[in-house]
Amino acid sequence: GDSVTQMEGPVTLSEEAFLTINCTYTATGYPSLFWYVQYPGEGLQLLLKATKADDKGSNKGFEATYRKETTSFHLEKGSVQVSDSAVYFCALSPPPFTQGGSEKLVFGKGTKLTVNP
Amino acid sequence: EAQVTQNPRYLITVTGKKLTVTCSQNMNHEYMSWYRQDPGLGLRQIYYSMNVEVTDKGDVPEGYKVSRKEKRNFPLILESPSPNQTSLYFCASSPIREWREGRSKETQYFGPGTRLLVL
Numbered sequence: 001g002d003s004v005t006q007m008e009g010p011v012t013l014s015e016e017a018f019l020t021i022n023c024t025y026t027a028t029g030y031p032s033l034f035w036y037v038q039y040p041g042e043g044l045q046l047l048l049k050a051t052k053a054d055d056k057g058s059n060k061g062f063e064a065t066y067r068k069e070t071t072s073f074h075l076e077k078g079s080v081q082v083s084d085s086a087v088y089f090c091a092l093s094p095p096p097f098t099q100g101g102s103e104k105l106v107f108g109k110g111t112k113l114t115v116n117p
Numbered sequence: 118e119a120q121v122t123q124n125p126r127y128l129i130t131v132t133g134k135k136l137t138v139t140c141s142q143n144m145n146h147e148y149m150s151w152y153r154q155d156p157g158l159g160l161r162q163i164y165y166s167m168n169v170e171v172t173d174k175g176d177v178p179e180g181y182k183v184s185r186k187e188k189r190n191f192p193l194i195l196e197s198p199s200p201n202q203t204s205l206y207f208c209a210s211s212p213i214r215e216w217r218e219g220r221s222k223e224t225q226y227f228g229p230g231t232r233l234l235v236l
Contacts, residue, residue, distance in 0.1 A: 036227075043121075043207055043227040044160075089159060104150070104175065105209075105225060109159040 002027040006090045006108035013080055013115050021075040021111050023064075023090035031092040033057075033066050033073040034105070038087045047075075047088070080115045087112045119144045121228040123208050129234045130198055138193045138231050140208030147213045149191040150175070150225070151183065153204040160207065166191055167213065198235045206231045 007022040025031065035047040035057070048057030053068035062077045073090060090108040121142045130136055142149065150165040152175075162175030166185040180202055182194040191210075195202060208228040 043229045044209075045227070046224045049224070104162055104165060105152075105160070107152075107159040107161070109157060 002031065002092060002094055002106045004090050004092055004106055004108040006088075006111055008109075008111070009087075010112040010114060013113070015082055015115055015117055016079045017115075019075070019077040019080045019084075019113070021088055021090075021113070023073045023075065023108060025071050025073065025090075025092050027071075027092055027094060027106075029095040030068075031094050033064070034091040034093070035062070035064055035073070035075050036089040036091060036107075038089065038110075040086070044089065080113075082115045082117055085113055085115045119226070121208055121210055121226050123206075123228040123231050125231060126229065127232050129236065131236050132199055133197050136195050136198060136233075138195075138206060138208075138233070140191045140193065140228060141189050142191075142208075142210040142226070143189065144210060144212075144226065145188065146210035146226075147188070148225075149185065149208065149210045151181070151191070151193050152207045152209065153177065154207060154230075155204050163193070163206075198233075200235050202233065203235045204233060206233060 003026045005024050032051045034049045036044040037047045038044050048059040050057040050066035053066055056065045064073050064075045087110045089110045091105045124139045147168045151163040152160040154160045161177045163181050164175050164183040166172045169188050172183050172185050207230050209225045211225040
């Protein structure tokens with residue numbers, strides 16, 4: 001079945017450091033890909049998404065490019081801030097007409113990021 | 118304000134005592150879903166609903182029930198909770214995608230979560 005694998009955490013960085021969180025997926029067809037962020041004590045918020053190969057999603061300085069050839073959707077940010085400390089989830093949504101409902105989100109296990117001043 | 122609300126936010130209960138966690142959205146979304154979040158496992162789908170009176174199992178439905186009598190509400194029912202259902206639960210909703218284009222254009226909106234402890 002469909003699955004998402006993201007790098008194990010936790011990740012600890014200093015402010016202004018470069019961030020990469022790796023995410024690879026297994027799916028049939030062309031899923032949509034997402035990064036969600038969960039700040040401490042809160043629910044999940046959509047950070048960015050991409051719906052087809054070579055699309056780049058971006059938001060709040062974060063970017064991720066849908067790479068069909070490597071089945072990857074790595075999250076990057078050039079200069080992290082303390083306020084970026086959170087848990088980041090990579091997720092996919094299967095293509096239409098998929099058994100089980102294609103609105104379903106399949107999540108990775110999450111990567112906890114801590115940014116120190 | 119567009120939102121998904123869940124109640125209660127925190128709940129401590131004992132094994133076997135039936136409980137219901139409510140979920141409500143004010144965005145007229147067709148699709149609603151329940152997930153549980155456990156350390157090291159990420160989020161896993163419990164049940165989902167494509168519209169009123171249409172529900173189906175997700176990946177981990179055992180021990181749970183749901184109903185969708187109204188479009189805005191999607192309660193999660195634990196008839197006889199057990200300690201392995203101790204978890205953080207999230208409700209989510211979204212519009213149904215445009216099938217013609219075959220792409221996901223819609224974002225899922227998540228509730229704030231319900232932390233459940235079953236003793």
